[in-house]
Amino acid sequence: MSPVFSNLLAQPGVALAAEAAVKIAVVIVVLMGMVAYTVLAERRICALIQDRLGPNRVGAFGLLQPIADSFKLLLKENVLPGHVNRFWYVLAPTIAMAPPLLTLAVIPFGNTLAGFNLVIADLDVGVLWIFSIASLGVYGIVLAGWASNSKYPFLGGMRSAAQLISYEVPMGLSVVSVFLLVGSLKLSNVVAYQAGTWLIFKAPLAFLIFLVSAFAETNRLPFDLPEAEQELVGGYNTEYGQMKFALFFLAEYANMIVASALIVTLFFGGWQVPFVRVEAFGPILAGALGVAAFFVKLLAFIVFFIWVRWTLPRFRYDQLMRLGWRVLLPLALLNIVATALALALKLRA
């Protein structure tokens, strides 16, 4: 390393910024790679479930398929339909892509490795940050629907607005019981709290509500009404092509990965390795094992998301709304009251 460079790094602000930049680069590269291979996994698993083979020609087991796909989408001619509202039409896919990238910043994907905390920004209000950013995801879809100036995308956009608003409420309420237990909104504290018992065993109802809402928030079957191929052609992305379509596609899968990461962090101990005292292996190996544990759990949930999509049929719209407002919302409120009562009784005892 040249002396100029190491002198520059010695300044506290610069070192901090460099550390953050490296983490951001690594996380984005890993996320994008995961998105590409989640798409491949989806196609292969769906084929398995439907007794087909799926894409298996490009590379061994079709492993190069995502690369071929992305090159195809990148090299396509950029077409703007004549009837769209140009500015918002082009902006919508980027707005859809931003929230999953922003939420990822606060999710701890490991404890520490070589003295670095394995989280980009460990905010005091981490969970609040996640919910506030996740609530912006709806704009990409609504804007796409409106700016396309076409009826099926419009219907898809409207459905999405109603659905996301409805399911954000039980989702937010379900994690309140988690924070009553942990006593902090910081995600690293939530993970540290789960060193002994994972939160799914202490707050199973919250987990269930969160899981169902997560499916609705990511527009995945059985709640994929904003897209609903059979009724809406393709929903909000009907008028989109090339890389703009690919961005919506990426956003959907990135959302799914972030939702899985959030479920793992909140209810399944994050980077905690169960049954093994990893500290005994020394700091480097313990850190690496933590990261590995996080990714194993994450992959399990991604497969679960895919499995559900190819197993369950779609809800009808009124069923979707009824489930959200008449079942999940009261359950979530009940869960908060029950948790608060239990904690109060425990404090008194």
Added chain:
Amino acid sequence: MRTAFILITFWTLASGLLAISRRNMIHCALALISFFAGIAALLFTLSADFLGAVQLLIYVGAISVLILFALLVTHDASRLGDRGAPFSRGKWSGWMLSALVFVVLGFGLHRVAVPPPPDPAPALPVAEIGRLLVTRHAVPFLAMALLLTAALVGSALVAIEESSEHARKE
């Protein structure tokens, strides 16, 4: 931080101006969203993380979606504005009143000696905000809760009456 603050301030002001001056209602709503986001960004630069996140969650993520939703389901809302002028006939009295309010507020603020904030400003921990809400500010907190509950019950009531009227007509 100061540069960011100034840039965001201009962004917020420009969005606010757009929100009241565009003829297309949807564009107004989108500018309003950008205005709310600007306020949230200002709160973040002032190291009020909690308030910033809440601002994003409630104003940008929820209220604005409802505004946009209402505009989109309202028939032809986006074209209604094309014919009407964005400013009403009483605009001069409006400008003068707002200028007067600005002068009075500015004068008042100028007279008050504000102690310089400690550097860096201490961030209020979330737990402390929660504690204040249920102790010192318990009464306004409960009053807000009551108000929101009343609004919720009221809107449910309106919705129920409308749907039963529909049923009778059919």
